[in-house]
Amino acid sequence: LRATLLVRIISIEKLQVGDDGVNEYPESSAAVQRETDCSYTVWCSGRVGVNGMLIQIKTMKRQDLMSRIMGFFSPQKDRITFKIELDPGELDSFVMVFGQKKAVVKQYKDMLDLSTYTVEKKTTSQFGLPPSFALYTEQVEATYAIFEPGVSAILRKYEKAIEYVHISDQYSGPKPPEGETYTRLPEVVRLVQFSLNLDECRDKDAQAELLQLMFYIVDKVRKFRLSKEAKQKADKRRREVEEAFIKTTHQLRQEAAQARREEKTRERKQRLLEEEDPEKQRRLEKLEMKREAKAKQPKMKQLKVKM
Known part of the structure; x- marks a missing residue:
């Protein structure tokens, strides 16, 4: 999986500059699906303990002059995100996210699991993380277990390339929009998610080392x-x-x-006021009074006694 994955990433990088925009699926790999002019997806499977891995590639728009001009004012980056869904029982009960401060804070605000379970750790230096990193975590034990000296060294080496790493046994996606809520408990999956800045890891050796780090962390959290x-x-x-x-x-x-009950009551009273027939109006008024009297009566629980 590691070797084929690296080949796919390299092929996608070639597509960014060599794709003519005509073919629905680039010729370099049938597994690479083109979603838009600047986004691709790759699905991978075949690793022990992993249900599957979705790779999402989003590049800056290079197809029109306006997008290029806007890029000078609001710089866009080429990003690749790995979403690795683990099998049941392959991740213990903890949630965390770390990476570039801006990206991590955005994830914390947007993702339901992060905003529910994690808190910010102000002193990231104790885990060997670079100053540009932020850390939100639930379990200190898991934090110390993941940030071994070797892992921290690679994170410092490629700090600009790493947007964020999100590990969760309670991943359910983003929070519902403001003013809305879930009507039922959202389904959760065990997820390890890596987001990388491709502009900072064009070198094949850097890509290989970051992939090794990714799989090492996946294996680490599976065993922890x-x-x-x-x-x-x-x-x-x-x-x-x-x-x-x-x-x-x-x-x-x-x-x-x-x-809903109040709305129905308002509608009935409105019909009563609009009724022109005095006799019918009295009947409607009498029915409404009965409803109100019944609603005010204390509710009694009925007990069944077996003889």
């Missing part, structure tokens, strides 16, 4: 296990999040039902 105390704490936190979600959605459903 929390201590009994940390595991219990993490599982408790997940139960609390689930219970809070169920409670919130139940309350929202109740509020929605109450709003």
Whole structure:
């Protein structure tokens, strides 16, 4: 998988400058799917413990003059993102993200799992991370386990190439838009996600070393296990999040039902006011009074007793 993946990345880099924009699928690899003029996807599988890996490549627009001019004012970068979904049981209960401060803060604000479970670690130097990096993590144990001296050294070496690394057993995608909420508990997957700046790793040796780092971290998190105390704490936190979600959605459903009842009441009263027939109006008024009286009665629970 490592060798074929590197070949695919190299082929994609050639496509950025050599593709004529006519062929739906570039000739260099049938596995590379062209989504738009500046985005491609590659799907990989065949690694133990990994359900699959989706590679997304987004390049700056080079097809028109306006995009090139706008690039001078708002520089765009060529990015490649690896989304590695692990099999069940292959990742213990922890969530974290690290990388360039701007990219990490954006991920923290946008992603539901990060904003729910992680907190910022102000002193990243204790883990050997470069000053340009930010770190949001849930479990200190996992943080120390991942940032071995060798890993930290490569992160410092390629700090400009690494946008962010997101590791999560609770990945469910971005948060719902403001004012909206999930109607049911979102499905989660175990995900390790790497986002790289291709402009900073054009060299094949740099790409190979970054790929080795990526697979090393994947293998590391697959083997890592929390201590009994940390595991219990993490599982408790997940139960609390689930219970809070169920409670919130139940309350929202109740509020929605109450709003529907009030709307129906307003409609009935409006029809009563608009009714011109006095006799029919009295009947409608009598029915409305009965409804209001029934609604004010205390609700009694019915008990069935077997004799």
